[in-house]
Amino acid sequence: MDVALPIRSVISTLDGPVLSVLARTTRPLTGREVQQLAGVGSPNGIRLALARLVHQGVVRADERAAAVFYQANRDHLAWPAVEILTSLRRTLLARLRAEFEAWQEQPTHASLFGSAARGDGDADSDIDILLVEPDHHDETIWLEQIDQLRQRVETWTGNQCQVYTLAVARLAEHVAAGDPLVDGWLRDSVALAGASLQDVVREVRRLG
Template identity: 45%
Template sequence: MDLSFPYATLVPSLDGPVLQVLARSGKPLSGRQIQRIAERGSVPGVARVLDRLVDSGLVVAERTGAAILYSVNRDHLVWPAVDTIMSLREDLFGRIAATVRDWRPLPAKAVVFGSAARADGGPDSDIDILLVHGDDEPSSWADEQYALGQQIARWTGNHAQFVIVDERRWQDMIAEGDPLVRSVERDGVDLLALVPSA
């Protein structure tokens, strides 16, 4: 799965980026604004997509002066499915977090980093996960790591890549200015800080 554009698994056309922009926008946008934010397609191409989505009722068009502003219709019957598709990346992180939270002992740190965290990888990108443990790696972690890797592959089609270090080594890496530390600090998604879904 392409974690940069997870909706592309089901909506590979320009409709996906247009819907993503509208779904994440807190305000109505013009077609030109949508095209600029989506960084996909042309203004006429986006206009054709918007016309089709307006005709279906999923998008609402309102004339404001000379401009037409577009917003999603969250009351549309198909909206829950669209919302789910647009949230796949966040849902994946939630699933990984829920799995790791069940590990005993709990990792001192569990972070998705790299292209999955930055949302700039492709469909063949690994999902990189940093796990920091105490002095000795818990014996149960090998099985749990393997199982999580298998689950991630089933959930996404992507492979998981684990980086496992003890707390002392992690502190050394911080002191050394290791590039991995910079990547984790800059882009990392802290799995243990994610709020579990109800």
């Protein structure tokens, strides 16, 4: 799955990014605005994609004096499918959170980080997950949960899942050393379970 534009898992043309842009707003947009918000494709490529979608009826075009404005046709029979495809990131986060809720050994903290969290990777990007271990847990169960998580994420997305797990004591060492890795985790962190990473790091600093 392309972690920047998940819709490309199914729609590899510029139609996918165009639909993603129009799905996020009810405001009519010019072709130039669609191209700027999509962040991919040339102006001509975006215009051609819009023309294809208008022809199929999925997008409405309103020709005005200054420009043509485009808007999603949410009444189209295909629109429910478009909504599913444009919300794949939210679906992934929901599945991950539900997965952690079912864990017997709950993490002190769990979050998504890296390119999948930032949304700036591609289909070759890993799904990176940070886990802070609970103080007292059954190691066998903990490792089984992680193995199952990896397998499920890879089945859901087609991407490799890398799980970085560490004890609070090990996290404290990273924090005390001023490890830039911690700054990256804090910057990218998309919370999935447990206490927020900011709170965990704050407590580590208070105790350290």
